[in-house]
Amino acid sequence: xxxxxxxxxxxxxxDEDALIVAVxxxxxxxxxxxxxxxxxxxxxxxxxxxxxxxxxxxxxDAALARRLDLAADYLVTAAWLAxxxxxxxxxxxxEPEAEEALALAEALTQRLQRLEAIRGGVxxxxxxxxxxxxxxxxxxxxxxxxxTVDGFTTTLPELLRAYGASLARAKSTxxxxxxxxxxxxxxxxDGLRERLQAQRDWLALEDALPARLRSAxxxxxxxxxxxxxxxxLARMDEAELxxxxxxxxxxxxxTGRRRET
Amino acid sequence: xxxxxxxxxxxxxxxxxxEALLFATPVPLTEAEILAYLPEPLPVLPLLRALQTDxxxxxxxIEEHGGRWAVRTAPDLGRYLQRLQIKPKTLSQAALETLxxxxxxxxVTRAEIEQIRGVTVSRGTLDLLVDTGWVRPRGRKAVPGxxxxxxxxxxxxxxxxxxxxxxxxxxxxxxxxxxxxxxxxGSDEPDExx
Amino acid sequence: xxxxxxxxxxxxxxxxxxEALLFATPVPLTEAEILAYLPEPLPVLPLLRALQTDxxxxxxxIEEHGGRWAVRTAPDLGRYLQRLQIKPKTLSQAALETLxxxxxxxxVTRAEIEQIRGVTVSRGTLDLLVDTGWVRPRGRKAVPGxxxxxxxxxxxxxxxxxxxxxxxxxxxxxxxxxxxxxxxxGSDEPDExx
Numbered sequence: 001x002x003x004x005x006x007x008x009x010x011x012x013x014x015d016e017d018a019l020i021v022a023v024x025x026x027x028x029x030x031x032x033x034x035x036x037x038x039x040x041x042x043x044x045x046x047x048x049x050x051x052x053x054x055x056x057x058x059x060x061d062a063a064l065a066r067r068l069d070l071a072a073d074y075l076v077t078a079a080w081l082a083x084x085x086x087x088x089x090x091x092x093x094x095e096p097e098a099e100e101a102l103a104l105a106e107a108l109t110q111r112l113q114r115l116e117a118i119r120g121g122v123x124x125x126x127x128x129x130x131x132x133x134x135x136x137x138x139x140x141x142x143x144x145x146x147x148t149v150d151g152f153t154t155t156l157p158e159l160l161r162a163y164g165a166s167l168a169r170a171k172s173t174x175x176x177x178x179x180x181x182x183x184x185x186x187x188x189x190d191g192l193r194e195r196l197q198a199q200r201d202w203l204a205l206e207d208a209l210p211a212r213l214r215s216a217x218x219x220x221x222x223x224x225x226x227x228x229x230x231x232x233l234a235r236m237d238e239a240e241l242x243x244x245x246x247x248x249x250x251x252x253x254x255t256g257r258r259r260e261t
Numbered sequence: 262x263x264x265x266x267x268x269x270x271x272x273x274x275x276x277x278x279x280e281a282l283l284f285a286t287p288v289p290l291t292e293a294e295i296l297a298y299l300p301e302p303l304p305v306l307p308l309l310r311a312l313q314t315d316x317x318x319x320x321x322x323i324e325e326h327g328g329r330w331a332v333r334t335a336p337d338l339g340r341y342l343q344r345l346q347i348k349p350k351t352l353s354q355a356a357l358e359t360l361x362x363x364x365x366x367x368x369v370t371r372a373e374i375e376q377i378r379g380v381t382v383s384r385g386t387l388d389l390l391v392d393t394g395w396v397r398p399r400g401r402k403a404v405p406g407x408x409x410x411x412x413x414x415x416x417x418x419x420x421x422x423x424x425x426x427x428x429x430x431x432x433x434x435x436x437x438x439x440x441x442x443x444x445x446x447g448s449d450e451p452d453e454x455x
Numbered sequence: 456x457x458x459x460x461x462x463x464x465x466x467x468x469x470x471x472x473x474e475a476l477l478f479a480t481p482v483p484l485t486e487a488e489i490l491a492y493l494p495e496p497l498p499v500l501p502l503l504r505a506l507q508t509d510x511x512x513x514x515x516x517i518e519e520h521g522g523r524w525a526v527r528t529a530p531d532l533g534r535y536l537q538r539l540q541i542k543p544k545t546l547s548q549a550a551l552e553t554l555x556x557x558x559x560x561x562x563v564t565r566a567e568i569e570q571i572r573g574v575t576v577s578r579g580t581l582d583l584l585v586d587t588g589w590v591r592p593r594g595r596k597a598v599p600g601x602x603x604x605x606x607x608x609x610x611x612x613x614x615x616x617x618x619x620x621x622x623x624x625x626x627x628x629x630x631x632x633x634x635x636x637x638x639x640x641g642s643d644e645p646d647e648x649x
Contacts, residue, residue, distance in 0.1 A: 027549060030573025073574070114571055117626045121555040122548075124624035128615040129530030132541035135518075135616060136285035136528040139539065142334055142479040144492070145343035150350045152393040154357060156421045160430060162354065163361030166378045278535045280514030281528035284478075285539045298535055320474025334475040341472045342479050344492050 029077035032056065034112050044113045049105040053085045084108070181221070183213050188225035189232060196239055196254035205230055205250040270301050272308075279308045289329035352393070356386050363396055364417065364429060368410035370402050387411070395420060464495050466502075473502045483523035483613060519618055521609035530616065544587065550580050557590055558611065558623060562604035564596050581605070589614060 026032040036055045037047045060078050063070060084104050092098030129135050191210040195203065205226055206214075213222045230252050233239035238258060242251045282290065282298050292305040299305070309330055313323040316332075324333045334342060352360065359382055362374050374382050390396035395417035401407040413426070423429065476484065476492055486499040493499070503524055507517040510526075518527050528536060546554070553576055556568045568576050584590040589611035595601040607620070617623060 028572070028574030111571075111573070115573065118552055118555050118559065118571060121559055121624065121626050122551045124626075125555060125558070125615050126551070128617070128624075129533065130543065130616070131527065131614040133543055134530045134533030136281070136533075136536055136539055138332075138478060138481075138526060139285045139287035140331070141481045142342065144476065144480050146346050147343055148346045148348050150392070151347035152350050152352060152395075154352050154360075154420075156423075156430075158357060159361050159364065159421065162357035163365060165354070166358040166362060169379050170377050277514035277529065278532055281532045281536060282514075282539070284515045284526065285528050285536055287539075298538070300535065318471075320471035320476075321478045332478065334479050335471065338472055338475040341492055341494065342475060 028071075029056075029074050030111060030115055032059065032074070033077075033108075034115055037112050044116060045109060047109060047112070049108060050085065050088055052108075053081045056081055057085075181218055183218055183222045183225040185225045185228050185232070188213065188222065189229035192226060192229045192233060192252070193238070193258075196233075196252065200254055200256070202242065202251040202253045205252050208252050270299065270303065272303075275299060275303050276308050276311060279305070280312055283312070283323065283330055283332045286331070289326065289331035291328055292330075295330070352389070353386075355380075355382070356389055359386050360390055360395060360413075360417075363390070363411045364413050364426070367412040367426075368399055368402070370408040370410050372408060374411075464493070464497065466497075469493060469497050470502050470505060473499065474506055477506070477517065477524060477526045480525070483520060483525035483609065485523055489524070518613070518616070520612035520616075521619060523609045523613070525613065527616075546583070546587075547580075549574075549576075550583055553580050554584055554589060554607075554611075557584070557605045558607050558620070559626070561606040561620075562593055562596070564598075564602040564604050566602060568605075587614075 026035065033052060033056055036059070037044060037052055039055070040047050040051060057078060060070065060074060063074075084101065087097070087101035088105060092101065131137065188209065191213055192208055195208050195210060206223070208230070209222055209226045213226075227250070230239060230241060230250070233252075234241050237255060239252050239254055242253070243249070278299060279295055282295060292309070295305045295309075296302060309323065309325070313325075316322045319335070320338060321332050321334050324331055355378075358378055359374055362377050363369055366373065366377070371382055371387065387396070391398075393416075395414055396411055397414050398409045399412045400410055402410050417423075418425065418428075472493060473489055476489055486503070489499045489503075490496060503517065503519070507519075510516050513529070514532060515526050515528050518525055533540070549572075552572055553568055556571050557563055560567065560571075565576050565581065581590070585592075587610075589608055590605055591608050592603045593606045594604055596604050611617075612619065612622075
């Protein structure tokens with residue numbers, strides 16, 4: 001390359017990203033293209049895209065010849081630019097394709113303009129009277145204190161409701177649990193005897209207890225006590241038990257004998 | 262300094278520099294130190310005095326302590342530079358119930374409160390109520406162990422906008438108000454009460 | 456506040472308090488924040504404007520940046536105060552360009568920044584800008600992937616002495632061609648990095 005090569009005037013940039021391999025200080029293909037475009041010393045809108053493409057490709061060739069480790073971005077852009085160049089040089093087979101090539105060139109110009117504009121913005125921002133440089137803040141501000149205090153709040157209804165709740169709870173603690181009603185075995189046995197005396201035929205155990213012991217809240221207890229009483233009467237040879245099969249109703253009948261207990 | 266300014270620094274500019282300097286310096290400066298900032302030597306003390314006069318009566322002032330100068334906010338405004346932020350806090354149910362029992366049964370011992378509430382009253386609950394300023398201990402009860410009794414404070418009346426404790430609604434008045442739904446009618450005051 | 460002061464705060468006292476607040480605060484204050492320090496509610500803006508006029512042409516001035524108010528030394532005195540200057544953390548060209556893009560294009564996604572710069576924006580660059588306090592993420596863009604968008608902060612405005620984003624230096628290159636709008640549509644660089 002000539003001695004006016006951009007290689008001789010690297011743009012300072014060190015992107016923190018290790019994945020980007022800086023090429024002679026350029027942060028990327030667009031950065032390089034912009035530097036090359038500036039070489040043409042014309043308004044960016046009048047930059048010769050063809051010349052720019054030539055310069056870019058020549059730069060990459062030189063870099064490759066010097067075995068610089070080029071990031072893939074540069075090569076991708078080179079391929080794209082080579083394509084653009086071919087489209088700009090060769091007569092387009094159709095009108096739309098010619099327009100497309102021009103649009104691509106236009107887009108490239110605009111991207112360069114845009115990057116240039118942003119860099120102009122950087123320069124202008126840096127020229128502002130910056131805080132800590134041109135403008136200083138108070139060196140020893142007294143500071144402003146915020147004193148937080150806990151402010152408890154409640155209302156009278158809340159207080160009253162709480163009182164009510166505590167008194168209500170005090171009352172409820174005096175509740176007594178009702179003792180569950182049960183049918184004692186001796187009551188069941190006497191009842192069973194009574195029924196079996198009266199009715200000498202087989203009776204289902206459920207029906208063998210007196211009606212007064214068969215109320216809903218006593219049913220479970222009556223069944224259990226009745227069963228135990230029936231077994232006891234069978235043991236004493238006062239009654240006999242019969243069951244067709246497991247889990248089928250149990251029948252009970254008096255033997256006609258009575259043993260005094 | 263580096264500036265190719267006219268041969269003489271105007272008093273006005275010098276004064277502005279000193280003003281900016283006193284504002285921006287992290288530590289109070291001596292006259293000699295201030296002089297070092299001026300692009301050309303000028304008597305510093307008259308500049309400082311003039312500034313001091315300028316700022317007299319304002320929200321900030323130029324102060325000198327032991328030969329060092331600084332800008333400071335006016336001392337009488339100190340109280341305005343701290344903002345009081347009240348963080349509203351609500352009381353727990355346990356604290357509310359304890360407060361209510363103290364209000365209605367005062368003077369009352371912790372054991373008595375526990376008896377009414379049916380649960381232990383933690384030390385923390387009473388401490389919290391003391392923090393609110395609504396409850397305070399008062400004397401001891403003449404029973405074995407001489408336990409502390411608790412009462413409400415004038416701040417309690419103030420907070421609930423009550424003239425006196427007599428203004429606290431009585432229980433009979435409350436049962437109709439839906440506040441005491443849980444309470445069966447009658448016998449509202451159980452047991453103890455000495 | 457708790458002070459048993461007269462019924463009404465004099466404008467003069469209010470002005471002094473606002474002045475002291477602006478000098479005492481380590482960070483710029485909004486009008487609402489200033490109001491919170493006043494013992495009674497008063498329109499704050501007229502007080503600030505009056506102070507701004509008072510200080511015009513002095514060594515320090517009252518500045519507003521993005522709705523936050525602060526006292527700063529006059530910009531023309533910077534050269535005299537060099538020894539007090541805080542050595543600014545020098546940002547890389549990459550960081551400065553990224554900052555400028557965020558400033559001019561906000562809210563902007565990382566992909567959009569990359570499209571303009573033509574290179575990947577490293578995580579570190581954005582982190583660095585967030586560290587300076589000049590840039591912060593704000594919401595997500597309603598496009599696939601819902602990328603985070605970036606905006607500048609009031610501290611950015613303060614640092615570069617801008618009252619609002621409208622005060623950003625105009626970029627001639629941008630104003631004419633509608634460059635940015637045109638290119639936002641032309642998705643020439645679809646490469647989304649992480």
